[in-house]
Amino acid sequence: MSRSRVGALALVALVLPLAACVDNDPGPAASGAPERALTVSSTQDACDVSSATAPSGTLTFAVTNDGSDVTEFYLLGEDGLRVVSEVENIGPGLTRDLVVQVRPGTYYTACKPGMVGDGIRAEFTVTDSGEAVGPTGDAAEQLAAAEDQYVAYVKDQVGALIAGTQEFADAYKAGDDEKARELYAATRVHWERVEPVAESFGDLDPLTDAREADLEDGQTWSGWHYIEKDLWPPLAADNGGTEYVPLTDAERTKAADDLVGWTQDLVDQVNDPAFTFEAFQISNGAKELLDEVATGKVTGEEEIWSHTDLWDFQANVDGARLAYEVLEDVVEEADPDLAATLTERFAALEGLLAEHGSVEEGFTSYDELTAQQVKELSTAVDALSEPLSRLTAVVTGV
Amino acid sequence: MTGTEQTPEPGPRGVTRRALLGGGLLGAAAVGAAGFVGGRATATTGDGTASGTAAAGTYPFTGRHQAGIVTPAQDRLYLAAFDVTTDDREDLVALLQRWTTIAARLTQGLSAGPFGAASGPYDAPPDDTGEAADLPAAGLTITFGFGRSLFVAADGTDRFGLADRLPDALVELPHFPADALDPARSDGDLVVQACADDPQVAVHAIRNLSRAAFGAATIRWTQLGYGRTSSTTTAQSTPRNLFGFKDGTANLKAEEGDALERHVWVGEDAAAADSHDSSWLVDGTYLVARRIRMQIETWDRTSLREQEALVGRTKGEGAPLSGGEEFTEPDFEVTGREGAPLVALNSHVRLAHPTQNDGVRMLRRGYNFTDGNDSLGRLDAGLFFIAFVRDPRTHYIPMQTTLSRDDGLMEYLQHTGSGLFAVPPGIPDGSLRTGSDGTPITTSDSPFVGQALFS
Numbered sequence: 001m002s003r004s005r006v007g008a009l010a011l012v013a014l015v016l017p018l019a020a021c022v023d024n025d026p027g028p029a030a031s032g033a034p035e036r037a038l039t040v041s042s043t044q045d046a047c048d049v050s051s052a053t054a055p056s057g058t059l060t061f062a063v064t065n066d067g068s069d070v071t072e073f074y075l076l077g078e079d080g081l082r083v084v085s086e087v088e089n090i091g092p093g094l095t096r097d098l099v100v101q102v103r104p105g106t107y108y109t110a111c112k113p114g115m116v117g118d119g120i121r122a123e124f125t126v127t128d129s130g131e132a133v134g135p136t137g138d139a140a141e142q143l144a145a146a147e148d149q150y151v152a153y154v155k156d157q158v159g160a161l162i163a164g165t166q167e168f169a170d171a172y173k174a175g176d177d178e179k180a181r182e183l184y185a186a187t188r189v190h191w192e193r194v195e196p197v198a199e200s201f202g203d204l205d206p207l208t209d210a211r212e213a214d215l216e217d218g219q220t221w222s223g224w225h226y227i228e229k230d231l232w233p234p235l236a237a238d239n240g241g242t243e244y245v246p247l248t249d250a251e252r253t254k255a256a257d258d259l260v261g262w263t264q265d266l267v268d269q270v271n272d273p274a275f276t277f278e279a280f281q282i283s284n285g286a287k288e289l290l291d292e293v294a295t296g297k298v299t300g301e302e303e304i305w306s307h308t309d310l311w312d313f314q315a316n317v318d319g320a321r322l323a324y325e326v327l328e329d330v331v332e333e334a335d336p337d338l339a340a341t342l343t344e345r346f347a348a349l350e351g352l353l354a355e356h357g358s359v360e361e362g363f364t365s366y367d368e369l370t371a372q373q374v375k376e377l378s379t380a381v382d383a384l385s386e387p388l389s390r391l392t393a394v395v396t397g398v
Numbered sequence: 399m400t401g402t403e404q405t406p407e408p409g410p411r412g413v414t415r416r417a418l419l420g421g422g423l424l425g426a427a428a429v430g431a432a433g434f435v436g437g438r439a440t441a442t443t444g445d446g447t448a449s450g451t452a453a454a455g456t457y458p459f460t461g462r463h464q465a466g467i468v469t470p471a472q473d474r475l476y477l478a479a480f481d482v483t484t485d486d487r488e489d490l491v492a493l494l495q496r497w498t499t500i501a502a503r504l505t506q507g508l509s510a511g512p513f514g515a516a517s518g519p520y521d522a523p524p525d526d527t528g529e530a531a532d533l534p535a536a537g538l539t540i541t542f543g544f545g546r547s548l549f550v551a552a553d554g555t556d557r558f559g560l561a562d563r564l565p566d567a568l569v570e571l572p573h574f575p576a577d578a579l580d581p582a583r584s585d586g587d588l589v590v591q592a593c594a595d596d597p598q599v600a601v602h603a604i605r606n607l608s609r610a611a612f613g614a615a616t617i618r619w620t621q622l623g624y625g626r627t628s629s630t631t632t633a634q635s636t637p638r639n640l641f642g643f644k645d646g647t648a649n650l651k652a653e654e655g656d657a658l659e660r661h662v663w664v665g666e667d668a669a670a671a672d673s674h675d676s677s678w679l680v681d682g683t684y685l686v687a688r689r690i691r692m693q694i695e696t697w698d699r700t701s702l703r704e705q706e707a708l709v710g711r712t713k714g715e716g717a718p719l720s721g722g723e724e725f726t727e728p729d730f731e732v733t734g735r736e737g738a739p740l741v742a743l744n745s746h747v748r749l750a751h752p753t754q755n756d757g758v759r760m761l762r763r764g765y766n767f768t769d770g771n772d773s774l775g776r777l778d779a780g781l782f783f784i785a786f787v788r789d790p791r792t793h794y795i796p797m798q799t800t801l802s803r804d805d806g807l808m809e810y811l812q813h814t815g816s817g818l819f820a821v822p823p824g825i826p827d828g829s830l831r832t833g834s835d836g837t838p839i840t841t842s843d844s845p846f847v848g849q850a851l852f853s
Contacts, residue, residue, distance in 0.1 A: 065721065070734050089734035091721025094712060115735060216803060217572040284701075291696045291809075298774065371773055378774035382695060389699030 036060065040111065042090070043067040047111030047120035054102070055129035061098040061109075065090040069114040075100060075124070076108040088115070101397060104128040139330060143279040143395070146326040150282050151275065153322055154194050158267045161190035165263045169256035172227060175249075181231050185308035188224060189359055192315030193322070195292065196285030197277065201269055208262050211302065223262070225305075227255050232305035279327065283391040286323035289316040290385040298378045300366045310363035313377070314353055320388070321346050327395055335394045338387055345384040352380050455537045455595075459502045461824040462681050463663065464847065466539030467761065467786050468652040470631045472593040475623030475765040475782065476600040477687065478608065479586025479817055480615040482548065487558045491852055493614040497542065497590075497607055498846040502830055502838040507535030510606040512837060527609065530602035538594040540603055542847045543685045543819030546570060548587040563851055565676035567668070567684060567789045568820045574802035574813065583689055583815030586618040591685070591784070593763075597624065619815065621689060623765025623782045630763060636716060636724065639781050640692055640766050641810075643709050644716035647724055648751070650761040661759045661793060662786050678850035681823035683786045686760075686794050689767070689815030692780035697810045708806040710745030718747060730754075744806040750797060758793045760785040780811070790818055822848040 036055060040063040041048040049061070063073040072088040075098070084107065085100040104126050110119035164187030171179040191198065191209070199205045206214070208223040215221055230252070233244045247255065269275060277285075296302040297313040324331075324342055331339045356373075357363035369377075457465045482490060500510045509515060511525025518524055549564035551557050592603040601622075608617050627639045628646030632653050639645040650657055659665065662683050669677045697705070702713065710728065711718055718728035719740045728747055732740045741748050752759050763786065768779040787793035802808060825845050833839040 070721070070732060070740065072735070089719070089738075089740055091717075091719055091732065091740050093722045093726070094717055094719070095714075213578055214576050215573075216575040216799060219575075287699065291699070294696055295693055375774055378776075382775075385696070385699055389701075392701060 038062070040064065040073055040109070041066045042071045042073060042111035042113060042120075044069065044113050045120070047073075047109065047122065049109050049122060049124065052122065053125040053127060055131075056102055056104045056126050056133050057129050057131045058099065058101050059126075061087075061100075062095055063087055063090060063098060063111075064095040065092050067113050068092050071111055071113045072115055073098060074108075074110040074112070074119060075102070076110055076121075078106045078108075080108050080121070099397070101133050102126045103133045139333075142330045143327075146279055146282065146330065147277060149326040150277055150323060151270075153326075154197050154270055154277065157190045157194045158263075158270050161187065162260075162263050162267045164190060165260055169260045172231070173253050173256045175252075177231055180227075181306070184224075184228065184231065184306060185303075185311035185363075186359065188308075189311055189315040189318075191224075192292075192312045193319035195316070195319065196281070196288045197270065198266055199288075200277075200281070201266065204262055204266055208259060211304070213301075222255065222258055224259065225303075227259065228303065229305045230255075234305060279330075280392050280396050282323045283327060283395045286320040286391060287385065287388050289320040289323070290381060290388055292316050293381050294378070294385060298374060298381055300374075303366065307366040307368075308363070309366040310353070310356055311359065314359055314363070317346070317349060317353065318359075321350075324388070324391065327391070331391065331394055334397065335390075338390060338394060341387045342384070342391075345380070345387065349377075349380040349384050352377060456506050456535045457537060457539050458827075459505045459540075459824075460827045460830065462826075463683075464541045464821060464824045465505065466541035466591055466593050467662070467683060467763070467821070468630055468658065469537075469539050469593070470634060470652070471626040471628060471763055472537045472539070473595045473624065473626055474593065474597040474600050475626075475784075476592045476597070476604045476620065477623070477782070477784075478590050478592075478604045478620040479545070479618045480588040480590070480608075480611060481618045482557075482587040482615045484614045485557060487852070489614050490558055491846070492842075493611055494542075494846040494848055495840050495842075495844045496610045498825065499830075499838045499840040499844060500606060500610055501540040501542075501603070501847075504603050504606065505535065505538045505540055507538075508837055510610070512833065512835065512839075527602065527605055529605075530599050533596060533599055536594040536596035536599040538592065538599050538603060540607075541591040541593075541685075541821060543589040543591075543821040544568075544848060544851070545585055545587050545589065545817065545819050547585060560851065562674050563676060563678060564674050565664075565669075565679055565820055566672045566674065567791050568818065569791060569795075571686075571790070571816055571818055572795065572799070574798055576802055576808055576811075577813050577816075579816050580814050583619045583621075585817055586819075588615060589685060589687070589817060589819045597622070621687075621767060621782050621815070622769075623767050625766040627764040627766055627781055628762040630761065639764075640694060640768075640779055641697055641705070641709070643705075643711060643713055644724065645764070645781075646762055647711075647716055648747075648759075650759050657759060658761070661788055662761050664788055668789065678848070678853075679820055679822060683788060683821045684790050684794075685817075685819045685821050686783070686785045686787060686790055687815070687817040687819075688783040688798075688813050690781045690783050691778065691812045691814050693810045693812070694777045694779055700810075707742050708745060708810075710741045710747030719745075742806070744804055746801070746805050746807045749800050749805050755797045755800070756792070758787075758797070760787045760793055760797075762786075786821070822851060825849070 035051060036057060037060050038054060039050040040061050042063060042065050044067045061073065061075070065071045069092070071090050072086060073090070074086045075084040076082060077084055084102065085098055087096045087098040090096050107124040107126060108121050109124045110121045112119035164183065168180055168183040168187050171183060195205070198208075209225070210221065210223055211225050212221060212229070229244070230247045233246060236243045293313055293316045297309045297316065300307065300309050302312055303309045324346070328339060331342070356369070457469050459465060484490060504510060509526035509531070513525045515524045515526040515528025515531045546564070546568045548558065549560045549568070590604060590607055592600040594600040594603070604620065626637055628649045629636055630649065630652050632651050636644040636647050650661060664679045664682050666680055669680050706713055706719065716724040718726060720729035720732040728741050728751060730739060730741050730748055730753070734740050748754060763784040765782045765784070766779070767782045768777060770778055772778050785794060825847055829845045830838045831841055831844050
């Protein structure tokens with residue numbers, strides 16, 4: 001498939017959801033058929049849906065909370081138990097859209113003022129419009145499998161991370177700076193691949209991965225970049241005009257031990273039997289990894305002393321691609337055009353990265369890239385990020 | 399008068415506006431004088447009505463407070479920070495005198511000098527640059543402020559004998575988390591904020607003031623802004639920032655006189671509590687400027703759910719997520735599914751709310767900016783934040799520390815420029831010297847903005 005063909009498809013895909021609500025919807029005045037754009041008024045004791053029937057396809061419920069309690073709205077299956085889709089946390093006076101693809105059949109609508117109880121229910125009939133709707137496979141099973149695969153990947157990566165971090169810390173404590181510098185970027189790759197997971201544990205990310213500029217006055221700096229600066233000490237001119245003071249042996253030991261300790265925390269949390277990572281978190285994580293690339297790596301701000309940004313860059317892309325791949329079957333069915341676009345653009349970005357090295361062989365130092373090369377990389381990241389930002393809606397819309 | 403009484407005066411051009419200038423000093427003869435040549439008199443049609451009444455509004459230049467603070471926020475901004483290049487106190491005073499006169503003229507729709515752009519001695523450059531000659535005053539206000547470096551240089555030098563007048567609150571702002579400040583876009587000895595409803599009028603003002611500064615001060619950095627991102631009066635609707643959200647819903651408004659005294663204007667008590675003599679700043683305020691770049695592209699790829707959660711308001715109406723309409727007070731106690739607050743703990747509206755900040759409020763006067771693009775083809779755009787506060791130590795620094803550290807929006811923001819300036823009070827009504835044509839003139843004893851600082 002040519003590049004321009006992919007571009008055209010992406011554009012169509014971007015426009016379609018809107019068109020589905022507008023163009024394909026003749027409205028009651030035109031045809032007498034029920035609308036796909038429905039309104040719902042949720043009050044203390046009523047759940048008024050503008051129509052009890054709608055044609056199959058993409059339906060939009062504009063749910064207004066006309067009551068005084070927080071409310072939520074559900075579309076339930078014929079058994080009254082299976083949640084087809086829901087919108088929660090609607091404050092009084094607010095309106096939220098629930099956009100959902102629905103096949104022909106019998107459903108129930110339900111408002112839940114106060115967010116308690118079974119809700120105020122009514123039967124809702126979806127007639128056959130003749131349109132193909134959504135995936136045909138068992139989406140729930142596919143998503144469960146995706147979640148299992150992703151958690152396995154995360155466990156694998158943090159396993160490699162703790163081993164590498166220990167080795168790195170040992171070399172650094174022993175004063176073997178050359179070895180520590182060699183291990184630095186290659187070890188961080190395992191961190192950068194699963195960074196959204198680490199970020200989901202709150203404090204771990206700032207403790208281990210904060211950059212100097214991220215700190216507030218008087219705050220203690222720690223983690224990878226703290227050691228990075230010591231391994232690649234800056235000239236005074238690059239250090240706010242003051243001479244960089246190398247860490248003492250005691251400071252080195254503490255920095256190294258802290259890093260290992262926090263990494264072990266991450267390992268423990270990920271290996272806790274209760275640890276799960278849901279499908280929407282996986283797809284959001286993929287987008288976040290690319291955002292990380294766009295804001296930090298492609299600008300050379302992440303590894304300001306070592307200039308090993310391309311390693312992190314590759315690792316973020318690896319992590320995003322893996323996240324996409326575990327969801328790929330679901331996306332293939334729900335939105336094959338999006339799947340094709342993402343596959344193509346991942347390949348394009350990875351091809352471009354491969355021109356500058358690999359995790360195994362090492363990468364070009366960021367400060368040796370030309371402005372043109374950085375721009376090319378950035379353009380490829382943006383080209384991938386835009387369709388990737390639609391992944392969660394596709395995955396959760398199933 | 400108090401600033402809260404300021405209203406635009408879109409009346410006929412020329413005569414009426416000039417009458418505003420000198421207050422009671424102007425006699426009928428002066429008002430009627432036809433001798434005023436050049437300037438923008440040509441904009442007045444034969445019957446004395448304005449040619450562009452829609453944007454012809456003028457705000458008084460004189461008053462208890464400087465204009466451009468509680469004045470209804472105009473659409474455009476051009477702000478310039480200056481480095482003073484002279485080390486002679488008299489030269490600095492002379493500059494402020496020239497600036498005061500020019501600002502008094504420009505804000506009333508007059509040319510920078512008495513001859514204007516197209517008359518005067520033929521062998522001399524015109525005393526006005528001319529690009530605003532046919533334009534109405536467009537609500538122009540010009541506001542002046544003093545940076546900490548004017549009082550004490552970085553090396554501790556008392557440059558102009560002002561060190562013992564440095565207000566305690568004119569501090570060096572701390573490094574906030576994630577700051578990426580560019581020194582070339584930060585600080586400065588003097589600041590001039592020009593606001594107008596026409597960008598050409600605002601740029602014209604700064605251009606003529608910088609021209610008048612050559613030899614005494616030079617521009618350090620400037621910022622153009624458009625699309626005001628706050629409302630300073632209840633008569634204005636709430637505008638939107640570049641994230642597409644309404645901005646300034648809870649802003650301090652000109653109508654809230656008591657709150658302005660409490661949160662914006664420096665009072666006698668503050669001056670009395672200072673370790674230095676800062677009585678010169680009574681009825682003044684502090685201007686905080688922050689250039690906040692927005693990661694527009696990544697924001698635009700963010701789900702509506704996350705955008706609203708980070709802001710804490712709906713994108714359409716601007717209602718707090720706890721419910722209600724735009725001006726409904728957010729209820730931080732309301733919880734939803736699993737007991738989580740509807741207005742998230744890391745949402746902007748919660749962290750910036752007075753109830754989370756010891757009740758302090760600030761008067762914001764920010765603008766959107768778009769300075770082209772960076773080398774990666776991304777918009778170099780964002781919010782040029784301006785706030786006027788009574789004391790930055792209580793009214794800005796604690797809140798910004800919290801926001802920089804905890805605000806979920808910070809993932810999409812980068813502070814790239816910064817400035818803090820003490821804004822002296824206005825010059826009293828009727829104190830300006832006027833020439834025979836009734837327009838202000840500069841003499842060696844002209845009153846000037848910040849005069850009390852030098853007395």
